[in-house]
Amino acid sequence: MSTCKLAISIPAQTLKRAQVRAKALGARSLSAYISEAIDQRLVADDLDALLAEMLEESGGPLTKKEQEAAAKAMGLKKKRKVG
Secondary structure (H helix, E strand, O other), rough: OOOOOOOOOOOOHHHHHHHHHHHHHOOHHHHHHHHHHHHHHHHHHHHHHHHHHHHHHHOOOOHHHHHHHHHHOOOOOOOOOOO
């Protein structure tokens, strides 16, 4: 795979955190760590687009009643309000 050089600007604290995390996780380099993060974001964006398309084709997002029925069917407990 060919690579391209890129100059970007990010907050200093974000860069420091990325450097520390990349090192802690044993990434080959900071570039490899950032490239993997971008790849993961692209996959998530593709999944979001697919979900939006599926919801559009099926009549939209689940109603509160449908969400509760799905949660019950999956054995999930209701979330308690905090505060």
